[in-house]
Amino acid sequence: xxxxxxxxxxxxxxxxxxxxxxxxxxxxxxxxxxxxxxxxxxxxxxxxxxxxxxxxxxxxxxxxxxxxxxxxxxxxxxxxxxxxxxxxxxxxxxxxxxxxxxxxxxxxxxxxxxxxxxxxxxxxxxxxxxxxxxxxxxxxxxxxxxxxxxxxxxxxxxxxxxxxxxxxxxxxxxxxxxxxxxxxxxxxxxxxxxxxxxxxxxxxxxxxxxxxxxxxxxxxxxxxxxxxxxxxxxxxxxxxxxxxxxxxxxxxxxxxxxxxxxxxxxxxxxxxxxxxxxxxxxxxxxxxxxxxxxxxxxxxxxxxxxxx
Ligand code: NDP
Numbered sequence: 001x002x003x004x005x006x007x008x009x010x011x012x013x014x015x016x017x018x019x020x021x022x023x024x025x026x027x028x029x030x031x032x033x034x035x036x037x038x039x040x041x042x043x044x045x046x047x048x049x050x051x052x053x054x055x056x057x058x059x060x061x062x063x064x065x066x067x068x069x070x071x072x073x074x075x076x077x078x079x080x081x082x083x084x085x086x087x088x089x090x091x092x093x094x095x096x097x098x099x100x101x102x103x104x105x106x107x108x109x110x111x112x113x114x115x116x117x118x119x120x121x122x123x124x125x126x127x128x129x130x131x132x133x134x135x136x137x138x139x140x141x142x143x144x145x146x147x148x149x150x151x152x153x154x155x156x157x158x159x160x161x162x163x164x165x166x167x168x169x170x171x172x173x174x175x176x177x178x179x180x181x182x183x184x185x186x187x188x189x190x191x192x193x194x195x196x197x198x199x200x201x202x203x204x205x206x207x208x209x210x211x212x213x214x215x216x217x218x219x220x221x222x223x224x225x226x227x228x229x230x231x232x233x234x235x236x237x238x239x240x241x242x243x244x245x246x247x248x249x250x251x252x253x254x255x256x257x258x259x260x261x262x263x264x265x266x267x268x269x270x271x272x273x274x275x276x277x278x279x280x281x282x283x284x285x286x287x288x289x290x291x292x293x294x295x296x297x298x299x300x301x302x303x304x305x306x307x308x
Pocket of ligand 1: 137198217237239
């Protein structure tokens with residue numbers, strides 16, 4: 001039976017440490033979340049980010065904008081947030097309405113307040129191995145692995161999914177050169193393979209993984225036949241499946257068939273309670289680093305020394 005990598009427990013302790021570090025440093029990190037329209041799922045994500053900020057003693061500003069806002073008006077709001085000293089992080093909740101150019105919106109955020117780590121400048125820094133904000137989900141996965149004592153160095157890591165949000169930045173993070181001249185202290189030096197919907201014979205690739213990361217958005221797609229015995233499995237997927245026995249009429253499942261894969265894997269992240277809570281925690285961490293002007297330092301050793 002696999003060890004469970006508990007994202008809730010790690011998140012809780014990291015958030016306490018973030019709150020304490022904030023208190024000791026005497027800063028009030030400020031995060032502005034910008035939500036366009038009233039999509040219920042997006043509104044619920046924004047609410048959980050706001051709540052997490054407030055609990056950690058941060059200042060959180062909840063900016064709500066109408067669905068029919070123009071590109072120019074939205075970019076103007078972002079620029080005003082960029083300019084405010086008490087705001088250290090500016091986050092635009094995605095997806096945006098179809099008439100909005102998302103890339104231009106992401107680029108309008110000041111790279112030094114881009115606590116989501118999506119700005120081309122920060123993605124470029126990640127690509128080059130320079131320091132900058134890391135995208136929160138890949139950052140959270142790296143922290144989960146390192147806190148579970150699972151080194152990726154020299155391991156075969158297979159990532160299924162190549163999105164800009166998860167798969168691609170995670171691949172760069174785990175591939176990064178570690179040590180003198182390298183950027184990160186403990187999460188790089190892996191041999192990384194990235195799969196996608198055109199990958200031929202997916203199982204033959206995933207069976208070679210020491211660490212398998214599933215970020216596909218396909219409910220319970222990955223079964224035990226795709227996982228090597230003793231492998232570490234990180235399930236990023238968050239999928240709603242109908243379930244009439246639940247009050248809401250659905251339940252959340254990952255991309256992995258948890259019951260059978262946990263019989264075969266060496267370690268596994270559950271859904272919910274694995275990667276999900278870590279994403280918001282790393283957002284808090286990035287915002288704290290921004291408020292302290294420390295975002296350009298080694299993010300993982302920072303998390304380890306100050307918060308972990
Ligand atoms: P995207 O839809 O942007 O990307 C999905 C990726 O999976 C694509 O690269 C796609 O390939 C690949 N894929 C889809 N089907 C298959 C298949 N049958 N075989 C191989 N590859 C496949 O999703 P995201 O990256 O945004 O999100 C992935 C999942 O992670 C979702 O469930 C999402 O809800 C969840 N998520 C969870 C977060 C968390 O905090 N835990 C944060 C962000 C996302 P192709 O490129 O060829 O289309």
